[in-house]
Amino acid sequence: MHTTTIININITHHATSTNSNKSPTDETMSDNKIALPSEGAHGDRNGTATATCYCGAVQIEVPTEGEGLVDSFICYCTDCRKITASMFASNFIVKDTHLTHTRGAEKLTRFKQSNTIATGNSMENSFCSVCGTLMYRRSSGYPGVSIPRIGTIDDYSLQETKFKPRIETFTKDRCAWLRPADVEVSEEGAYYTAGKAWKSSHDGAGGEGK
Numbered sequence: 001m002h003t004t005t006i007i008n009i010n011i012t013h014h015a016t017s018t019n020s021n022k023s024p025t026d027e028t029m030s031d032n033k034i035a036l037p038s039e040g041a042h043g044d045r046n047g048t049a050t051a052t053c054y055c056g057a058v059q060i061e062v063p064t065e066g067e068g069l070v071d072s073f074i075c076y077c078t079d080c081r082k083i084t085a086s087m088f089a090s091n092f093i094v095k096d097t098h099l100t101h102t103r104g105a106e107k108l109t110r111f112k113q114s115n116t117i118a119t120g121n122s123m124e125n126s127f128c129s130v131c132g133t134l135m136y137r138r139s140s141g142y143p144g145v146s147i148p149r150i151g152t153i154d155d156y157s158l159q160e161t162k163f164k165p166r167i168e169t170f171t172k173d174r175c176a177w178l179r180p181a182d183v184e185v186s187e188e189g190a191y192y193t194a195g196k197a198w199k200s201s202h203d204g205a206g207g208e209g210k
Contacts, residue, residue, distance in 0.1 A: 033156035040102055043155030044162070050102065051152035053133035058104030060135060062148060064162045068098025070145060072163050073191065074181050077170035083125065083134065087175050090150040091137075092163050099136075099146050104128070108135065142192065167191050 034041055038056040043049055044064050052059040063069045070093035080089035109129040114122040121141035127134050136148040150163045167185045168174075180186065 034154045035156055036154070038154070041154040044158060049158055050154045051135070051148055052154050053104070053128035053131055053135060053152065055128065055131035055133075057107050057130045058128040058133070058135055059102045060148065060152075061100040061102050062092075062094050062153075063098045064158060068095050069162075070094060071167065072150065072165045073167035073169055074165045074183070075169045076172075076174040076178075077190075078173055079123075080170075081173070083137075084149075087178060090165055091147050092150055093145050093147055096144055096146055099148075114140075 034043065036052075036054075036056075038052050038059070040059055041050045041052055047063055047065050048061050049064050050059055050061050072090075072092040074088050074090050076088045081087055083089070107129050108126045110124055110126050112122050112124040114120065121139045123140075124138045125134060126136050126138075133152065134149060135152060136146040138146050150159050150165070153159050153163055165181060165183055167187065168181045168183045169187045169191045170189060171180070171186050172188045174180075185191065
């Protein structure tokens, strides 16, 4: 017999005020496409932007340009389909030195496994323990970087521009009813394979797969 637990939470997202006495945060939200405004959320500011979970408990700040932003990609592999409960994952890669937890780091739940990873690496998943949003993943094969989700970026206009996927991977696993993505590179399998030097569209970025 299954027991269902209902958790009541206070969502920290709020509607943008129409009051003429706008705070700097309100102004930032109105100037960008932030569909679910939350405290501290901002678009492209000094080369960074925020990414927030569904309930607003966890928020990170990530680079929008430069060496800190390594790449962006779509993955259709069976692992990504299962972990997202969807048909593909839209991701971007950032150096850990350029990822900041602005709030809620203590609310992240992490687990690691390797059973479903095609490369054989282990993958650590970091979820909001309140709402379950997957904030980012970390692979043992690529130390020093994190893989957040494009959908967590608060400013939706950035999802269409600076975080637009450059690559699609594991196209062999793509559902027949999905069309190929408008990307620069398509790979039937893994793009970042073990032992293969990283490729990046950003100067100064890179590393080696282990």
